[in-house]
Amino acid sequence: MEAEFAIIGGGIVGLSLAYGLLKRGKSVCIWDEGDSAFRASRGNFGLVWVQSKGLHQPAYAQWTRASARAYRSFADEIETVSGLPLNLQQDGGYIIHMSEDSLDADRKLYDGLRNRLGGDYPFEVMGHNALKTEEPNIGPKVAGALYCREDGHVNPLRLLRGLTIAVRQLGGTVRTGHRVTDIQPQSAGFTITDQNNTTMVAEKVVLAAGLGAMTLGPQLGFTAPIRPQQGQIIITEKLPKLMNRPNVEVRQVDEGGIQIGASSAEVGLNDREDVATVAGLAAHAVDMFPKLAHARMLRSWAALRIMSPDGLPIYQRSVQHPGAFFVTCHSGITLAAAHAGVLGDWLTDSAEQPDLTAFGEDRFDV
């Protein structure tokens, strides 16, 4: 075998998995298509976010919280190995509401989740005045916010770069510009072939190809029921400090720009931004933080999320080919610490296994 693990996809998910496997002493080769592919890891919002995850599936809320808890030491490791500051800040975050009714409706949902978790779910409701004490620049139209002390944000591009460096330093191979076209199960292992007919044989294969899994998944017996969902984001010029904590729609990045987004639209494999959506995002941001009316927008972009039918991750071992695994998720930045951590126990069949029963593909069987 040329490697114990071949990972198809060098986005944040594939790299996080690779890092965890290399730390366990496994040999890993990542195959990544490169710039011609849709790459959510290069277009996301950078939140390490607990709120809104698992409102209807407590196992997902717990999985997300476990990743958020593990994040500090994960980020410290990547910073040490790569020498890149990731600017992780986990000092809490908000979901801002513009009406009392929507704030109250959300509070009821979070109360329900807290009850299902036996009272262990950290959120607070803040009215306008309480929020204004923390965030003096909110506008008069803001009704209040939900606050969760476990929320935070990170520089997602440095995380991606830092992980790539860390994977290489631990002895992993990252092959970019290699679009995998064929994965053939053998009596032992898998033969992987790319667009140039380069091949390799690996004992196990992990499909972490984002939207590329829609076509590769069935080769390994996965249904891969994922779809693209477009999100658009704006970044402004660098500004003096405008906010202390991120909220789910606006955050001040470590370099000073205000990042605004992300929209969501079901438009298929379309990653082009449009003026109407960008204008809507900007107007809403100005309602939340009126000082933004004077900010200059530097650029905007669109990227495609990788969505499962219920928005939860999919962690599935192939029934037909047990050495093949499928990993995908909606929140790969947030879950990077879990993917680099305990998910490696699942991939390596270790005695200690995370409980992934809520995340198999079979939950979509009718």
Ligand SMILES: Cc1cc2nc3c(=O)[nH]c(=O)nc-3n(C[C@H](O)[C@H](O)[C@H](O)COP(=O)(O)OP(=O)(O)OC[C@H]3O[C@@H](n4cnc5c(N)ncnc54)[C@H](O)[C@@H]3O)c2cc1C
């Ligand atoms: C607008 C937006 C905002 C977001 N905000 C957040 C956020 O705030 N917090 C958060 O946690 N998550 C966020 N996300 C989600 C997060 O970005 C994704 O969950 C994450 O990037 C998925 O990583 P991935 O590695 O699975 O996919 P990708 O980043 O898409 O990577 C897949 C990789 O597979 C490769 N590939 C595809 N096909 C093949 C093939 N045939 N052969 C070889 N390689 C292949 C591609 O080259 C690509 O590099 C956001 C996403 C979007 C779009």
